[in-house]
Amino acid sequence: MKKRGVSPRSPVLTQQSGFPFFPLSSMIHRRVIDFLFKLKHLNKSEMTTLPLQLRIASYPVSLLLRLFRLTNRCQVIGFREYRQRLNRGEHVLIAFWHNQGLFMPFVWFGKPGRIKLIVSRSKDGDLIASLLLWFGIGNIRGSSSRGSTAALKELLRLDRKNTDSIVFTPDGPKGPIYKVKDGIGYLAISSKKPLYLQSVCCTKSKELHSWDRFRIPLPFGCATWVCSPGLYLSGHPGLTLDEAGRIIEDGLNFINRITEALSAGQITEKEARALLDPESLPWRPYSMAPAAS
Numbered sequence: 001m002k003k004r005g006v007s008p009r010s011p012v013l014t015q016q017s018g019f020p021f022f023p024l025s026s027m028i029h030r031r032v033i034d035f036l037f038k039l040k041h042l043n044k045s046e047m048t049t050l051p052l053q054l055r056i057a058s059y060p061v062s063l064l065l066r067l068f069r070l071t072n073r074c075q076v077i078g079f080r081e082y083r084q085r086l087n088r089g090e091h092v093l094i095a096f097w098h099n100q101g102l103f104m105p106f107v108w109f110g111k112p113g114r115i116k117l118i119v120s121r122s123k124d125g126d127l128i129a130s131l132l133l134w135f136g137i138g139n140i141r142g143s144s145s146r147g148s149t150a151a152l153k154e155l156l157r158l159d160r161k162n163t164d165s166i167v168f169t170p171d172g173p174k175g176p177i178y179k180v181k182d183g184i185g186y187l188a189i190s191s192k193k194p195l196y197l198q199s200v201c202c203t204k205s206k207e208l209h210s211w212d213r214f215r216i217p218l219p220f221g222c223a224t225w226v227c228s229p230g231l232y233l234s235g236h237p238g239l240t241l242d243e244a245g246r247i248i249e250d251g252l253n254f255i256n257r258i259t260e261a262l263s264a265g266q267i268t269e270k271e272a273r274a275l276l277d278p279e280s281l282p283w284r285p286y287s288m289a290p291a292a293s
Contacts, residue, residue, distance in 0.1 A: 054130040062134035069106055071219035072202065077262065077269060078227040078276040079107065082196050085230070086110040091165045092230070093188065093195040097252060098172035099212040101128070103200045105135035107225050112136030115165045116158060120173035138164070152183045159191045166193075170248060175211045178253060185233075185244035194230030194289070197248070199255045201263040224263040228255050229278035235290030247286060254282060 085092055086109050094115075096104055108115055117132060119125045119139040129139040140154050158164050168187070170180040188195050204221030208214045217223065228251055233244050258275055261267045267275075274280070278287035 058130035072223040094167040098169040117167040180245040180249040185241040197228040199259040201259040226259040229287040
């Protein structure tokens with residue numbers, strides 16, 4: 001008989017004592033094989049440029065994050081179009097706010113090593129880059145304060161090469177919180193790739209006293225991910241950098257509100273999907289793909 005309140009798809013097994021039981025040895029073995037497969041697809045220079053101690057220390061952290069994900073009930077809304085593109089081998093742009101980064105690797109559904117995230121050149125950036133490698137996510141080093149020009153040039157080069165999806169946190173690495181930088185607007189206008197705005201909210205998390213109120217997910221809650229329709233800012237050549245930045249900023253804040261309302265039970269999944277309709281505001285007209293030339 002199925003126990004009430006436990007998802008039939010959940011990997012968590014419940015003993016008679018009521019405590020969750022995890023087959024840790026087999027789970028870790030599968031994860032190690034999975035991680036090694038993902039690392040094989042990454043550029044070797046991305047591994048060797050990072051301190052060895054951080055590469056080693058970040059591995060158990062990645063395992064802990066995966067364990068936390070396994071202990072959370074998960075709902076993923078609005079990712080159908082995004083997943084279809086990745087399944088076809090297409091590349092996209094992805095944006096989310098800086099404070100939500102820890103649980104975002106779990107909604108990368110593309111091939112390992114075919115995604116790059118811009119990461120600051122700070123010590124914190126080294127830690128983030130080391131952790132992301134265990135999820136098959138590469139990095140481009142730079143930020144608004146250090147290496148910004150080189151990072152933007154590399155982003156534009158990768159975009160023209162069209163071999164990787166590109167991820168950015170528009171308010172990183174030092175804020176202000178929930179404010180988009182000009183370079184992100186320039187990339188969105190220049191790129192022919194669709195831009196997907198994403199958000200995650202966990203019912204159980206720890207909020208740090210940092211500039212971005214960084215969130216650390218905790219176990220035994222519910223994690224909700226939401227994704228916008230694809231946006232094509234390059235199809236609107238009249239947009240200025242400020243206008244492009246406002247579109248991204250307003251869109252991310254709108255996605256955030258949907259995610260938080262859905263997570264809190266204030267709206268239903270059906271209502272959330274209606275708000276994500278590409279034919280509705282604020283997505284239209286930017287959700288319309290430009291005509292092929």
